[in-house]
Amino acid sequence: MRNASLTLLILVIVAVGFYALTRQNIRVIQPLVVAIPTQVEPSDSTNSWKRLLQGGVGEWSTPLPTVAIPVQPFVVPTLEVDSEGQERPIPLPPDEIGIRPTDPVGVAITLTPVLVTPTPLNVALDETGQEILLAYTEQPLSFSTPSWQPPLLIPPISRDPQGRDHYWFSRPVDSNATNFGLFYYTYGADGPDQDNPWRVHRGIDMPNPIGESVRAVGSGQVIWAADSLRVESKKTFQNSPSYGNVVVIQHDFGYDGQALYTLYAHLSAVLITRNQYVERGDVIGLVGSSGRVGEPHVHFEVRVGENAFGSTYNPLLWMVPYVGHGVIAGSLTDELGAPLADHEVTLRKWESNQIEDTTTTYVFGTTASTVNSDPRWNENFVFADVPEGRYEVVATLNSTRLSTIVEVVEGLTNFVELTGQLAATPLASTDLPNNSPAN
Numbered sequence: 001m002r003n004a005s006l007t008l009l010i011l012v013i014v015a016v017g018f019y020a021l022t023r024q025n026i027r028v029i030q031p032l033v034v035a036i037p038t039q040v041e042p043s044d045s046t047n048s049w050k051r052l053l054q055g056g057v058g059e060w061s062t063p064l065p066t067v068a069i070p071v072q073p074f075v076v077p078t079l080e081v082d083s084e085g086q087e088r089p090i091p092l093p094p095d096e097i098g099i100r101p102t103d104p105v106g107v108a109i110t111l112t113p114v115l116v117t118p119t120p121l122n123v124a125l126d127e128t129g130q131e132i133l134l135a136y137t138e139q140p141l142s143f144s145t146p147s148w149q150p151p152l153l154i155p156p157i158s159r160d161p162q163g164r165d166h167y168w169f170s171r172p173v174d175s176n177a178t179n180f181g182l183f184y185y186t187y188g189a190d191g192p193d194q195d196n197p198w199r200v201h202r203g204i205d206m207p208n209p210i211g212e213s214v215r216a217v218g219s220g221q222v223i224w225a226a227d228s229l230r231v232e233s234k235k236t237f238q239n240s241p242s243y244g245n246v247v248v249i250q251h252d253f254g255y256d257g258q259a260l261y262t263l264y265a266h267l268s269a270v271l272i273t274r275n276q277y278v279e280r281g282d283v284i285g286l287v288g289s290s291g292r293v294g295e296p297h298v299h300f301e302v303r304v305g306e307n308a309f310g311s312t313y314n315p316l317l318w319m320v321p322y323v324g325h326g327v328i329a330g331s332l333t334d335e336l337g338a339p340l341a342d343h344e345v346t347l348r349k350w351e352s353n354q355i356e357d358t359t360t361t362y363v364f365g366t367t368a369s370t371v372n373s374d375p376r377w378n379e380n381f382v383f384a385d386v387p388e389g390r391y392e393v394v395a396t397l398n399s400t401r402l403s404t405i406v407e408v409v410e411g412l413t414n415f416v417e418l419t420g421q422l423a424a425t426p427l428a429s430t431d432l433p434n435n436s437p438a439n
Contacts, residue, residue: 149175150322155218155280156253157320159412164376166255167320167411169217170280172264172300173287177208180385181300187314188362188371188380190342200363202312202371203263203301210268210296212287216278217262217300217319220251223307225270225284228291238309243299244291245270247284248307256375258305265299266291313372316384317413326386326408329379330416332361332395339364339373339380340420343395347383350390350405357383377415386414393418 152175156168173179181204184192191198228243237246245267251260268288278284289296302318303311321327328347332340340361347357362380364370373379383393386408394403397420404416 149179150324151175153320153323153411155320157411159409165413166318166376168251168253168255168260169262169302169315169319170215171319172214172217172262172298173206173208174213174215177212178206181205181316182207183357183359186359187312187316187382188364189360190363194342197363200365200371202309203265203299204315205297205299207295207297208287210286210288212298213283214247214264214267214285214287214298216249216280216282216284218249218251218253218260219279220249220253220260220277222247222272222274222276222278222284223250223261224248225272225274225276228265242292244293245285245288246291247272249278249284250307255304261303261307261311263299263301263303265301266293266297268296310367310370311372313374314379314382316382317374317377317379319384321411322385324388324410326388326410327413328383328386328391328393328406328408328416329374329377329381329413330393330418331378331380332397332402332418332420333380335419335421337419340397341380343397345381345418346394347386348392348394350392353392356386356391359383377413379415395420397421 152170153167155170156166158165158167171179181187185198185201185205187201187204190200224237225247226237226245228237228246229241237243237248243263243265246263246265247267247270248261248263251262254260264285266288267285267290269286270284271286272278272282272284287296287298300315301312302315304313305311316327317329330345332343332345334340341363343361345359345361346355347359348354349356359381362371362373364380388408388410390405390407392403392405393416394401395418396402400420402418402420404418406414406416408414
């Protein structure tokens with residue numbers, strides 16, 4: 001009996017303890033209250049951004065900028081007219097042509113382009129005393145609205161494994177203008193008309209409007225910066241009036257131990273002086289039509305060894321190509337290896353068979369003023385600024401089609417050779433002395 005009472009007491013104590021522990025851990029759940037959103041009235045706070053702007057963000061703030069709207073239509077500037085009714089050029093202030101006030105200005109700059117009427121052919125003497133023919137450009141050097149060209153590789157570069165390349169120079173005209181040579185009157189060519197040949201070209205022409213900037217393609221010292229007829233040291237520049245206003249730079253780097261020179265002709269203004277040192281990219285003049293020309297352009301030459309007519313080389317093998325582009329140099333020769341002059345060569349895309357470019361082989365002369373093949377490549381034609389890819393180079397000789405395939409690589413001269421056989425042309429009987437038969 002006593003044991004039963006003790007057991008009951010223990011059970012009561014456990015039940016009371018369990019109840020107390022459970023009640024202490026019970027969480028009272030509060031009733032859920034749902035708030036319904038209401039429309040907020042616009043604030044009238046003084047910190048409103050509209051009020052800050054209207055008030056100028058404080059009395060010590062900077063006023064908001066305003067731009068005056070022109071009310072008069074733009075009027076193209078014209079030249080002043082003198083007492084005889086003739087237009088005359090007006091010199092531009094230095095700050096309007098992008099040069100420092102201390103930089104010299106060689107000649108007056110016209111605001112309105114004036115094309116020079118070509119003058120008749122003339123004859124002058126070269127440095128050896130021989131007569132040379134001076135011709136003007138008969139075909140207009142047409143230019144369209146300037147457009148951006150691809151960016152240039154950075155000079156100097158020489159990626160040929162045998163070290164034959166020498167792309168030391170940039171280009172004399174910016175990429176937003178025409179900075180490539182005319183395809184129909186390139187280096188060594190005598191023009192597009194076979195029946196009326198021009199003077200053999202010792203450089204390349206880049207047609208642009210009058211006033212386009214002309215820049216030094218490399219660093220060096222200016223050794224000529226004047227009219228081509230300006231007398232210095234009792235002699236004229238090359239005895240040639242055809243160049244017009246001309247700049248010549250002797251560069252402070254060379255090639256194979258020989259001096260390098262670049263020439264820029266037909267300028268409307270010369271913006272540097274003789275003996276001045278220039279860096280690559282410095283503005284040295286403005287495109288013009290001075291000298292014997294048709295429409296305005298800059299004539300650009302590269303001379304190696306000496307500053308002479310007979311020391312020119314193809315500028316397309318000295319100016320860096322565009323990014324993603326290469327150059328094709330080649331030789332077209334007869335079966336004896338002699339170069340063939342004034343023959344057309346065509347460049348076709350391999351995949352589409354579309355014509356990419358056309359050029360002609362050099363016309364080599366017999367005087368001191370002849371053009372030259374590159375001492376490394378010995379080429380007689382060049383295609384410049386060719387996009388990377390595979391191409392076919394084609395020439396036709398005596399009804400025989402000559403062709404070769406070339407893979408163009410960026411920044412590299414890609415060389416090709418074409419060799420054909422010349423057909424013998426028998427002399428007519430009237431061409432033989434005393435009408436005797438040929439032996």
